[in-house]
Amino acid sequence: MTTRILIIDDERVICEACRLAFSERGYSVTACMTGRSGLEAILEGRFDVVLLDMKLPDMDGMEILRTTIKQKPSSYVIVMTGYSTVPNAVEAMKQGAFDYLGKPFSEDQLLLAVEKALEKKRLVEENLALRRELVDRFGFSNIVGESPVVLKIFDQVRRVAPTDSTVLLSGESGTGKELFARAIHAQSQRAAQKFLAIDCTTLASGLVESELFGHVKGAFTGAHQDSTGLFEVARKGTLFLDDVANLGLEIQAKLLRVIEMQEFKPVGTSSVRKTDVRIIAATNKDLRTLVREELFREDLFYRLNVFPIFLPPLRERKEDIPRLAYHFLRHFCRKTGKSIQGFSDDAMKMLVNYEWPGNVRQLKNVIERLVIMADRRSLDLFCLLEDLQMRRSARLDSIPETLDELRAFKKHLLEEDFAQVEKAFLIKALKTAEGNITHAAERVGMQRSNFSALMKKHHVNADDAKP
Numbered sequence: 001m002t003t004r005i006l007i008i009d010d011e012r013v014i015c016e017a018c019r020l021a022f023s024e025r026g027y028s029v030t031a032c033m034t035g036r037s038g039l040e041a042i043l044e045g046r047f048d049v050v051l052l053d054m055k056l057p058d059m060d061g062m063e064i065l066r067t068t069i070k071q072k073p074s075s076y077v078i079v080m081t082g083y084s085t086v087p088n089a090v091e092a093m094k095q096g097a098f099d100y101l102g103k104p105f106s107e108d109q110l111l112l113a114v115e116k117a118l119e120k121k122r123l124v125e126e127n128l129a130l131r132r133e134l135v136d137r138f139g140f141s142n143i144v145g146e147s148p149v150v151l152k153i154f155d156q157v158r159r160v161a162p163t164d165s166t167v168l169l170s171g172e173s174g175t176g177k178e179l180f181a182r183a184i185h186a187q188s189q190r191a192a193q194k195f196l197a198i199d200c201t202t203l204a205s206g207l208v209e210s211e212l213f214g215h216v217k218g219a220f221t222g223a224h225q226d227s228t229g230l231f232e233v234a235r236k237g238t239l240f241l242d243d244v245a246n247l248g249l250e251i252q253a254k255l256l257r258v259i260e261m262q263e264f265k266p267v268g269t270s271s272v273r274k275t276d277v278r279i280i281a282a283t284n285k286d287l288r289t290l291v292r293e294e295l296f297r298e299d300l301f302y303r304l305n306v307f308p309i310f311l312p313p314l315r316e317r318k319e320d321i322p323r324l325a326y327h328f329l330r331h332f333c334r335k336t337g338k339s340i341q342g343f344s345d346d347a348m349k350m351l352v353n354y355e356w357p358g359n360v361r362q363l364k365n366v367i368e369r370l371v372i373m374a375d376r377r378s379l380d381l382f383c384l385l386e387d388l389q390m391r392r393s394a395r396l397d398s399i400p401e402t403l404d405e406l407r408a409f410k411k412h413l414l415e416e417d418f419a420q421v422e423k424a425f426l427i428k429a430l431k432t433a434e435g436n437i438t439h440a441a442e443r444v445g446m447q448r449s450n451f452s453a454l455m456k457k458h459h460v461n462a463d464d465a466k467p
Contacts, residue, residue, distance in 0.1 A: 003118060004046060007031040008038030008064065009053040009080065014103075018051060021107050022114070035059025042068050047075045049117050051101075054081045054088050062092065069096035076117040080105075143179055144327045147317040153180070153309060160307045161187035166259065168304045169282040171311030174361030177282040178242060180311065185238040190278055193237035198230055201243045208251045210267045213258075219268025231264055231275045244281040244304065245290055249297065256300045279304070314356040314363065321352045324360060328367035329379075340374055346381040350420060381420055382427040423458040426451075435462045 005027050007018045015031040022029045030045070032038035035056035042050060042064070050068060054061035061079065068077055076098040081088055092100060098117045101109060143150075160167055161184045169177040178197055185195045203211050210219070214229030230239060247255065258264045259279060263272050281304045290296035314321065325343065333340055343351070356362055370379050425444075429451075433440035441451035455462070 002026070002028045003048050004028045004030070005049045005051065005114065006038065006041055006045070006047040006075075007051045008033075008035065008041075008056070008061075009051070010034065010057055011053075014053070014080070017107075018110065021110060025111075035061070035064055039064050039067060042072055042075065047072075048121060049114050050075050050077045051114075052077055052079050052097075054079050054092065062088070062095065065092055065095055065097055074121070076121055078113050078117060143176065143183060144324050145317065145320040146323065147320045149312050149317055150320060153311065156307075156309050157184055157187070160184065160309075162189060164189075164278050166278070166304055166306040167280045168287075168306070168308045169280065169311060170287070170308065171284065172313045172359055173284045174359030175311040175313060176360050177284075177311060178240065180309065181238075181240045181280045181282065184280060185240075185278075188238065188278070190237050194234050195238045195240065196230055196234040197240040197242060199242045200246045203247075208247065209254060212251070212255070213264045213266050215267035216269045219266075223268065226266075229264070229266060231258060231277055232273065234277050236276050238278045238280060241279065241281045243283060245283045245285040245287060245296060249295075252297045252300050256297060256303060259300075259303045314359045318352050321356075321363070322348060324363055325351055325367060328364050329371065332368050332371040336371055338371060338374065339377065340371060340379060341377050342379070344378055344380040346420065346423060347379050347384055350381060350384055380427065382424045382431070419458070422454065423460060426454055426458060426460045430460070430462055437462050 003026075005018075005022050007015050007029065009015055009018075009031075010033050012033065015033065019029045019031055030041060030047070032041055035058050038050075038052070038056075039059065041047075052061055052064060052068075056064075065077055065079065068075055077092075077096070079088075079092045079097045079100045080103060081092075081100060082103050098120065099113050101113055143154075145151075157180060167181075167184060169180055171177060181197070182195060185191060198211075200208075210223075210227065210229065212229050212231060214227050214232055215223050217223055217225050254264070258275065262276065263274050265272055287296055287301050287305070291298045291301050314324075325348070329340060329342070332338075351363075358365070370383055374383065426440075429440040429444050430437070433443060437452060437455070438448050441448045444451070446454075454460075
């Protein structure tokens, strides 16, 4: 795209000299010799750089500058002023001008000032483009959910992301802690810098300090060269410490010092290095309990728990399951090239009622396997029961305590779980018999009338089971 430059100056010789210098470099140049025509050009056009004389016959240059900064912030203004009015140029810089040129100026000075403005503009636009890309990739559009509890988390992320506050994400495994950590980073002032994720569980116990803070050559056996630690690699960015509860007490003390003092010592040296890293920590354990058991430092807990965000298990936001299931279905259909329309009512009911001990990650894996195995345009109950052996597991707190509760629980199992298995039994028999009811009944050892009655009870159509 051609660079566009606007010159606003009442001296014709200045306008022509600037026009000549810029035209030779392929820039598009517009010159205005009055303040009003210049301001009109600014408001109606798109200019990368505006060269503005501060003393114009019909308008105050400062007024033009303020209007440009407010209404056309993407235009970088370089003010031109005589040496006798340098204080005006300083005031212009305070108002938002990028630079100023004292008259008279050379062609080299002119070109250098404009090139600096263009380079600054390019860097800002690249950073903005990167931030938009990060938000698109790791923002809320990739986090599926509209339940009240998820909307509350979205609001928390929006509030804390622009700050540098430490965030502690807690929740069961598979609830999407890293996804939310990336969303916080993508909407922060550090979005253009690195996001570094490290699973504290995978850090070798003897090398944790070296991994986090680096080491110098000869610090220990095998240290054949200097190594940069994570706190230095992630400088000015975000460091995501997943499963932080798995860190030993000794390394916890050193991590606390880094967070408090923003400095660390690589292994094998006494020299202190500064760091500028935002910490987002995550855990699937109750850190307060670990503190009471003296397995986690209380002072570190309070340093990490500045802004806590709890991610609920999937079973506590069941209204999000259909949306998540269809999100993953579309994703894996695109990856495999398959065309699957959706889920049967019974299949979706089972997905919603399942406990999902592995949370969103487990649901995603289940849908991926279903899509891989599917040979029909719809995923039904039979797919779930036969291919995945999904069974509803009774939780300990649901065990009956009285005979009446036991009978009610038995009735519930018969109505819910057995009914689903019975329906899947019919569908499987019909599929094996290619939709022929008589052959299906014979294969399972039932009379055709009884088999048909079961089909009617469960609203099973023979045509649905035909290849």
